[in-house]
Amino acid sequence: xxxxxxxxxxxxxxxxxxxxxxxxxxxxxxxxxxxxxxxxxxxxxxxxxxxxxxxxxxxxxxxxxxxxxxxxxxxxxxxxxxxxxxxxxxxxxxxxxxxxxxxxxxxxxxxxxxxxxxxxxxxxxxxxxxxxxxxxxxxxxxxxxxxxxxxxxxxxxxxxxxxxxxxxxxxxxxxxxxxxxxxxxxxxxxxxxxxxxxxxxxxxxxxxxxxxxxxxxxxxxxxxxxxxxxxxxxxxxxxxxxxxxxxxxxxxxxxxxxxxxxxxxxxxxxxxxxxxxxxxxxxxxxxxxxxxxxxxxxxxxxxxxxxxxxxx
Amino acid sequence: xxxxxxxxxxxxxxxxxxxxxxxxxxxxxxxxxxxxxxxxxxxxxxxxxxxxxxxxxxxxxxxxxxxxxxxxxxxxxxxxxxxxxxxxxxxxxxxxxxxxxxxxxxxxxxxxxxxxxxxxxxxxxxxxxxxxxxxxxxxxxxxxxxxxxxxxxxxxxxxxxxxxxxxxxxxxxxxxxxxxxxxxxxxxxxxxxxxxxxxxxxxxxxxxxxxxxxxxxxxxxxxxxxxxxxxxxxxxxxxxxxxxxxxxxxxxxxxxxxxxxxxxxxxxxxxxxxxxxxxxxxxxxxxxxxxxxxxx
Numbered sequence: 001x002x003x004x005x006x007x008x009x010x011x012x013x014x015x016x017x018x019x020x021x022x023x024x025x026x027x028x029x030x031x032x033x034x035x036x037x038x039x040x041x042x043x044x045x046x047x048x049x050x051x052x053x054x055x056x057x058x059x060x061x062x063x064x065x066x067x068x069x070x071x072x073x074x075x076x077x078x079x080x081x082x083x084x085x086x087x088x089x090x091x092x093x094x095x096x097x098x099x100x101x102x103x104x105x106x107x108x109x110x111x112x113x114x115x116x117x118x119x120x121x122x123x124x125x126x127x128x129x130x131x132x133x134x135x136x137x138x139x140x141x142x143x144x145x146x147x148x149x150x151x152x153x154x155x156x157x158x159x160x161x162x163x164x165x166x167x168x169x170x171x172x173x174x175x176x177x178x179x180x181x182x183x184x185x186x187x188x189x190x191x192x193x194x195x196x197x198x199x200x201x202x203x204x205x206x207x208x209x210x211x212x213x214x215x216x217x218x219x220x221x222x223x224x225x226x227x228x229x230x231x232x233x234x235x236x237x238x239x240x241x242x243x244x245x246x247x248x249x250x251x252x253x254x255x256x257x258x259x260x261x262x263x264x265x266x267x268x269x270x271x272x273x274x275x276x277x278x279x280x281x282x283x284x285x286x287x288x289x290x291x292x293x294x295x296x297x298x299x300x301x302x303x304x305x306x307x308x309x310x311x312x
Numbered sequence: 313x314x315x316x317x318x319x320x321x322x323x324x325x326x327x328x329x330x331x332x333x334x335x336x337x338x339x340x341x342x343x344x345x346x347x348x349x350x351x352x353x354x355x356x357x358x359x360x361x362x363x364x365x366x367x368x369x370x371x372x373x374x375x376x377x378x379x380x381x382x383x384x385x386x387x388x389x390x391x392x393x394x395x396x397x398x399x400x401x402x403x404x405x406x407x408x409x410x411x412x413x414x415x416x417x418x419x420x421x422x423x424x425x426x427x428x429x430x431x432x433x434x435x436x437x438x439x440x441x442x443x444x445x446x447x448x449x450x451x452x453x454x455x456x457x458x459x460x461x462x463x464x465x466x467x468x469x470x471x472x473x474x475x476x477x478x479x480x481x482x483x484x485x486x487x488x489x490x491x492x493x494x495x496x497x498x499x500x501x502x503x504x505x506x507x508x509x510x511x512x513x514x515x516x517x518x519x520x521x522x523x524x525x526x527x528x529x530x531x532x533x534x535x536x537x538x539x540x541x542x543x544x545x546x547x548x549x550x551x552x553x554x555x556x557x558x559x560x561x562x563x564x565x566x567x568x569x570x571x572x573x574x575x576x577x578x579x580x581x582x583x584x585x586x587x588x589x590x591x592x593x594x595x596x597x598x599x600x601x602x603x604x605x606x607x608x
Contacts, residue, residue: 056409117593118589118592118593120593121592121596123408124346124347124408125592125596127412128347128543128544128547128588128592129588129589129592129593131540131585132544132585132586132588132589132592133585133589135540135581135582135585136582136585136586136589139579139581139582139585140582142578143578143579241540245416248413249413249416252409252410252413256409281428282428284420284423284424285420285421285424285425285428287420288417288418288420288421288424289417289421291413291414291416291417291420292399292414292417292418292421295403295406295410295411295413295414295417296399296402296403296414299403299406299407299410
């Protein structure tokens with residue numbers, strides 16, 4: 001069995017074991033661990049676009065919102081009917097699987113529809129148009145009464161477990177690592193390194209960009225679904241521009257295109273506010289100062305080790 | 313018809329505020345080619361400075377109002393220069409993305425810094441200018457709207473004069489055309505960039521006070537939405553182009569006011585981004601911007 005497959009399997013098994021004995025562990029730690037997992041999924045998927053493919057998306061939170069809303073709508077609609085079945089827990093988790101899938105696929109569809117026109121643009125302009133689409137997604141949810149409008153949705157069943165979160169983390173990391181290291185995946189790196197050179201050897205840059213964008217949106221949708229069933233209440237303000245920015249900061253901190261680095265960065269930046277809790281008033285100020293200091297002192301990313309970069 | 317004219321006056325005063333902000337974005341982009349995300353928070357600091365100074369001047373007088381305005385502009389100009397010196401200058405050769413992240417870091421620092429010192433609750437902004445309402449037939453014009461339009465016109469006129477009639481303005485134009493060539497003919501890049509930040513931030517400070525006058529409550533995050541929208545206005549007009557920024561701001565102000573007054577008013581915030589997407593797709597250089605061709 002190849003190394004990557006073994007790692008995938010091992011992670012899923014460990015996650016399931018932890019979930020089984022989760023009752024004995026501190027609920028606060030479990031909650032933080034699941035938050036970290038959601039951040040890792042988001043960041044690894046964003047890294048496919050921003051890091052490996054060299055595009056700059058500032059609208060990742062929008063896709064997360066699509067996943068969160070659609071999967072919540074599914075569970076809210078069907079969960080009550082499943083409570084009377086023979087195995088309610090099993091039925092609920094089956095439902096959750098399909099709800100996540102619906103969220104992810106809708107997010108992917110949104111990613112495809114948004115990516116197709118906007119990926120013709122580059123650099124700053126691409127960042128802005130993705131920001132614009134991200135905000136529009138948010139405003140649309142805010143104005144859809146069926147999805148709770150400005151109040152959002154609440155009362156989702158608490159279905160997100162460590163097994164679901166880290167299972168998805170494992171699948172995300174596995175898919176993206178294997179994709180980037182495959183023959184096909186070399187195209188992403190080629191597009192990043194030199195778009196004109198890539199198209200001159202017969203690769204279609206737009207196609208690679210759209211594939212990266214759609215796939216990243218899919219995983220962001222999954223993360224959104226997990227997030228919604230972890231927090232049990234979502235509202236449009238939770239998916240604003242700041243959220244997207246936070247993810248970009250994580251990618252940058254970890255080193256663009258460095259999967260291991262961005263995972264560490266996601267863990268670090270998710271845990272940081274927890275550690276700063278005693279000085280809550282100064283939390284965001286410290287966060288901002290750290291961010292500026294980091295950019296000034298170590299612009300290539302704090303955690304950009306050789307180990308995690310795609311092998312060439 | 314009278315409702316249309318009334319909305320047009322509202323649109324003009326909103327557009328004027330966007331224009332003051334958009335000019336700062338476009339000037340900084342002109343010389344440094346990056347988006348100064350902290351600009352919106354300089355605007356917020358302007359409003360807060362205004363509210364502090366307003367306590368020490370007689371309220372409701374023209375002179376007091378102007379004093380508040382100038383104080384806010386001066387404080388913001390200094391703040392802008394400081395931000396450039398401490399956060400952006402060390403990164404001048406760094407990739408655009410890093411500068412962008414730093415800018416957002418500065419923006420957060422200002423927001424939460426003000427929140428820590430002034431508190432998170434919205435506070436009311438005093439009426440520093442005399443308040444009257446003029447009745448022109450069926451139209452109502454508040455004196456605040458007139459102040460906004462007059463101040464914006466005066467400032468944009470002054471800016472135009474600085475940029476096209478002074479040596480420093482010529483240097484700014486040279487740097488925005490070609491920074492290296494500008495240095496070769498003896499222009500001090502650091503001075504010009506610092507001056508650009510001072511100018512743009514002073515305009516943002518004035519914009520902050522004017523905005524607070526018309527929407528009389530201020531909070532540490534008040535800059536975020538106007539900032540994003542003014543930025544969209546700058547793009548709409550063609551980033552790097554001063555008349556473009558003003559034009560874009562007026563178009564955006566008009567679109568927003570009319571949508572806000574229609575049945576789709578809850579979509580008001582989406583208008584700016586919708587316009588952004590349309591312009592990005594069909595004319596990425598903006599209405600008055602110049603196209604650049606990518607060369608191999």
